[in-house]
Amino acid sequence: MTPPIKSDAMAILRGISHRGKHCIMAKTKRTSSASSSSLLDQFSSPVSVLILLSIIGLVLYGQSMSFTIGKFDEDVIITFNEKLLKNPSNVFEVLQRDAFFNNPGRNFYRPTQNLSIFLDTQIGKGKSWAYYLTNILLHISTCWLLFLTLKDFRFRPSTALATTLIYATSPLFVHVIAWIPGRGDLLIAMFTLLCLRATFRYLDTGKVSTLIFLHVCFFLSMFSKETSVLIPIIITAAWWMLYPRRAETSKTLALTLLPCLIPIVLWFVARSMVIPKYPDATVFGFIPFLNNLRAIPETIGKFLVPIGLAPLPAFTWLVTGLGSVVAIALVVAALRHATDNERKLTIFGIGWFLLFSAPGVAYTNELGKIAYDYLEHRSYLPMVGTGIVIAVILGRLMDSRHRSSVSLAILAAVVFYGGFSYMRAKNYKTAGAFYDMAIAGNPHSGMSYLNRGYLRAISNDLKGAEADYTSAMTYCPEYAEAYVNRGVLYQNIQRDADAGNDFKQAVLRNPELFAAHYNMANWYSRREDMPNALKHYRRSMELKPNFAEGWAMIASIIAKQGDLPTALPIFEKALALDPALMVGYVNRGKAFYNVGRASEACADWRQAAAIGSAEASQLAQTFCK
Template sequence: MVRAGGRRQVDPCFEGCSWRTDLLLAVVCGVVYFKCLFYGITQSDDEVLITGSLPYLKNLANILTVFATDAFYQVKSIDLYRPLQSATFIIDAQWGMDTVLVAHGTNLLLHILSCLAVFRLFLLLNLRRQIALLGALVYATHYLFMTAVAWLPARGDLLLALFTFLTLITFIIQLETGKLRYYLYHGMFFTLAIFSKESAVVLPLLLYIYVWAYRKKDLLTRKKTAFLALYYAAVLTVYFMLKSAAVILYKGDTGIVPFLKNLRTLPEMVARFYLPVNMSTLPEYKLSATLAGVLVLVGLTALLWQARERVGREVLFAVAWFLLCILPGMAYFPLFYYFAYEHVDHRAYVTCFGLLLLNLQLVQAYGLDQKRYFNSVTLGLLLYLALFNLYYSGNYKDPAAFALRAIRTNPHSAQAFATYGTALHLQGRDDEALENLNRAIQIFRKYMPALHTRAEIYRLRGLNREALADLNTLLATDPEYSADDYYLRGLIRKELGDSAGAAADFNAALRLNPEHGGALDALGLAPQSTLNIDSPRRTGDGR
């Protein structure tokens, strides 16, 4: 706060806010998500991103190398680029504590900061304070946003949301005040958003739509427009240059056909915003959810048409936010959609902010916050959202819970059956594990995690030829998959009398992992050590 003309002037970023409001939002987030702090991993990308990469993460010097590697800390192993996500995992690993516990704490902290930013953004978007607070509390408790908080690999969506909100907040304040520091903040937050997740490329267009929808064109001079356009272009150029050097070319279908395949994403996400339908850790499309979403869209469209004279064109900004965030991702169909899931919920964390804003604009247009029952309805709504949040977040506490939820809601997911089969194997329940692993391989014959675990079980049971067949299929599918699989195949070949083949596999294991103790010992280069069958490997989806 500064003094001007003898009066205390409130910084636009904090106008309408108070420490009590911030404390309320933080406490609500903490109550709803406290149990998530003690969750483990789900064995769905987090075993690669965190527990299987601890030596890398604990080296603080790697915080710079993440800008030259893909999301799995390698060069050109997958097509995902998440440098800021990777950097925050490295920071998590520096505390000398359980890195998984710290990572869950960081996710919760990012969610709290996002809720504080959401409240401020709603105020800047001309919502009355009581409505803005309602919106922030809905954001804090909504079950649809739970996946991004409870599932550690969704860190990129949390970062994207926070820095997107801050990008818009500083843009609006900079327009209103002309203060240089908000200009600089805006550039910084835009850059951080871009390096959080590629979805942020829509931000320049979204900002322009805001200027038009809220009639701010007079505040955006030609000089500012040109400078911002050049800055956005420079950041995006650097981003895509770094990304192209770090990731493999995208593998999957793109264009109008994938868009049509994914068209049901739109109504299903809308449906789940209002009702907890088809809630899954690995969802597939459901006719009931699609039809529910279509009905909601029809009703929402009719309501907007009826309220067209009340809401003004500001409502188009909310619609644009939702569509710009959801439509680009619908234009591609990755290969893993065929064996993992058909759409995901963690992207709703950013996308459905637009849908929430739209609903709050309607609440304000009809003056519902002035009604006697408003506080009672608000409390009931928050309890409804929080209870479903608490119920569904339990699906992310461990691999078995994650996989069982997926199996119940998506019986066509090879990933779900393989994850559950691996969890059963680690519990020593190999008969049940084989049933689930066989089901995964029936769905997708070359699903590598299932082949890997089944080969381990076959090996333990003395079924070397069956194990060898699975390992041959796995390593033919991806020769870079895991050093452990080459080592295991080398042991089997040695027992079957294929000394040359065994030596080749042991050397291949050392090529992937020069410190692999088992391979070194097999070649007479190190003291004996055992195979680590729990070492991480890619699940094959890469969200």
Template sequence: MSKNKKNIKNNFEQKKELKVTQLNSSENKFILKIEKTYFIIILGFIVAVYLQVINFTFTGFDDDFLIVNNMQNLMNARFIDVFAGNSFLSDAVSGFYRPIQTITFITDAQIGSGALWIFHLTNLILFYLSSLLVYRLLRIFDFSSVISLIATLILTVHPLFNLNVAWLPSRGDLLLAAFGLASFIQFITYLEKKKTINLIFHFVLLLFAFLSKETAIVLPLLMFSYSLIFRKKIFTKEILTSIPFWVVAYLVWGYLRFTYSGSLPQNQIFGIIPFLENLKTIPEYISKFILPINLMSLPVFSWVTTIIGIVFIAIFIFLYIKNKNEIKNNLYSKILLFEIFWFVLFVLPGMLYSRFYPKSEMFYHYLDHRAYLPMIGFIIALLILINPIIQKIDTKKIFKFGIIITVILSLYSFLHVKTFASPDTFLSDAIKDNPKASVVYFLRGNFWKDSGDLEKALNDYSRSISIDKNYAEAYNNRGSIYGLLGEYQKSIEDLNKAIKLEPNIPDGYFNRAIAKDALGDFKGAIIDFTESLKITPNDYLNYYLRANCFSKFGDLQKSLEDYNKSISLNPRFADAYNNRGIVLYKLNEKNAACSDWQTATKLGSSQAKQMLEKYCSNP
């Protein structure tokens, strides 16, 4: 037998030591039932807790511009558009490259004709697949089927991860978990069986993970550390064979990401400063997992949660010291070391990133959905630390106790996940947790505005401004609400402040132009529409409204030019055809005018139909 084979055999012999309980025949039969039905049990808990999210809408936090307001782009997009351009199909996002995530959004939009329930269903399916992979990983580490099932169920129903299921933009993390875990399992299989097909599957899944979310770039480090810890060699034959595949994955991802994603916005930074400020993320995740209280929709650091987490970390260190003799002489020590590395490796990328807002308060410090992958490593490490206790308990008692914990967590999650049912519930809960967050009032104001409740929108924008006097976007949106309410002078006052605070603010000049137009200041409106077009040069509505102002101002030729431009940008814009027909008629081009009214009528314009009947003898 070769030395390499002997090492593998010794490794498997060590794995045999990792038994949680001594089993009798009755327990063996019970465990056999678990092994045959675990996937049904996991599915049952997911359905019981999370099926309700099918009826949820959206939260108003990122999912509005990624999905809801981006639905038309998603429904008309081709997959190739996602890879060779803005991977989100939205100008509202830059600095990230997640084409696989957007491809799943495109698929949902086109299959479901824009219905949100299918987006939620896809999240549920991905979460279920991730749970099955977690169970598989635990079994690979030779935990019993009972322990593996209970640990998987706790991760599955834990309220800390409600955001992963109910918040649609967490799709990237779900894809990362599914592809990342599957890739890792294939890598372990390749190390043991040395089959090229497993290496190929590992590479393909790894590349998919890379293209799902940036955190995946740490996965090759995870594979390398696994080989180093369990094989005690830096460069084995399998690692040397794997490295070229990893390099290709990095090169493909790097080329696409830096070619098409652009740079991070000014309010988003990456580096050592965010890392130092986010150190409290580690104890807060641990605290919320062990004692799931003080859960927030948009978490901000809490000294209470941080201190509780530090206490738990101290307890775990004590457990290690107490049981180190049992741990250090067998496979437990390797697994414990690897899972601690796992936890740190997956929590680190989120700590290196932060958003900074030019506001008087912090919007949020971290998001709970990022905890899912790190906490897989944490729960495995925790199982090692409490194993001396588990070994003294009967298998069926462990199962019953675990199910009780799972049911309690399920009931908690069943109620807590309702927070994510709509923008109203989600953002109102965030305001309750952080009443000084001007951004959250702003987001809820956006929801009320889109829902047509202008008074509530006005109140929330005003609350946002009362917290932050320099919030340009809030002034802009409140100004637009005043315009919709017919209070044009107040609208202009707010928009003047918005433009002064942020001269290139989107829609600032546009909204002010509408207010000036309503007050009869056509010249001023034309000037503002022109400034707006410098910011958004391909806005067909901007050209259309400026054309209307030129027409009212008496400059029919410039009006005609703007209608032409508006129609070229949106050939199915009925109002533009109708109004261009009116201008053409005034310019004594009756045939051209009638042609435009015919087109507008076909596109659904009732006014154009009236113009045809009145001015065109042969409609």
């Protein structure tokens, strides 16, 4: 017989002794002899688990500390903002920018993530090891918190450990840890588990310090990723479904969670100040949600069966079908012969997964399928719910007479997952290897071809770059950026007519693309077709009004046409936007010289020469004796 449950009003989410206390999961009869223990039982103390998870995390992902920065979005976030991030005085500035450090913002507002990347830059002096080490430490912390949370849910320590090891080694999460922009998902997962545990600790103890800790964690989480707005919902669901003292703590819970409104409101206010507008309904909303529903079964399938993994994946019916089978099998296995407590845990786990999956499923990249269908790192937090369902199944299996065999099978799976993850992480070592993997996983991603083509172009592999740009056009005929990049490539190898044709195609396919108009304008300018050049320069400035060089080019053409009074204020505007704009000083100097204002011309050329313009230095030596 199972021991009687004591009515001690202890919370379900509380780290108390397993025996003789309120138990959320019904236990089957088991012996306590040493022969029934498994290898997992020997390492299931919290300290042992933390050490074990630290070893696993460092073994699998320690290699990433030697990886280079430059993969998808890493360059946009870090490389392009190196000057901003390396200056310690910019700590408040980084909090006022979007997740890509744009100002004004265009995308997500995640200042906690920004701050963590800023601190990594300060600690590591811009070296890659600091960014990747932080990701590893966050993963280790999240896995340890998952283990503790499963124990709080009254799972046997060995069951909690088995589930945590599967989570810690799953190849699905390589993209979260070995890719720096996965930072936001690591942060929100850690903070969600901290908030969950802190809430029920507070309901049990009433300690003010615990309440403060809860709201500090929620504040940091809310400013890590916007999905955090759902944390109070999942806490309430856990309280309603799993907490034994609902009647006497309902008012306390309401008062505990009510202050969560403060960071939520602050986030929306701060976001509106940094990012002027909200995403279009075609990017975030109900229609993208319907289009992306297949991400739900696909991520579940990939979590346990590492097939179809890709950093920038496309939907495939094989993975969708496999994932659907895996999802159904998990639910059936968990609910079949389930006790009331197991049923509640299963439903809670399913709810967790669906709730935290919803925001990611409802979002699609502005480029749509040209880029990818979904991103695997967004499943990091939702998969905690899947882990709860798996724990229900494993708990039942590990309480059976085949416990030792089940433990060995789990360990074998963990070793397989770990080896798979270790080898897969190697593909994140360089940007080139990353895009090779991305294209292998999604051969129709025009964006992957474009980015790999760019890497090849700057490495002087011009044939490879041309092939990639052409592939991007083949798979995504409306991808204007591919035409722009191939046009620039042709321009650099003196295939001027081909370059012009590509620029024209880019303008035709996307009239709102700044780079298409600007390169088209440059092409016309080189051919001395100034009316068309001026038309496209002006259009490009409508699309990107703070681009100083564009205004300088407009002023140069107007001055060349003999209208210096009109050109001068435009030169001033360009130099106000960028006081170090060499082409602005050089071209204004030429304009001055052409109307006989030699002293002003020489002053501009000397200024440009001081900045570093070789052309200005030559002009000054020739005409300013």
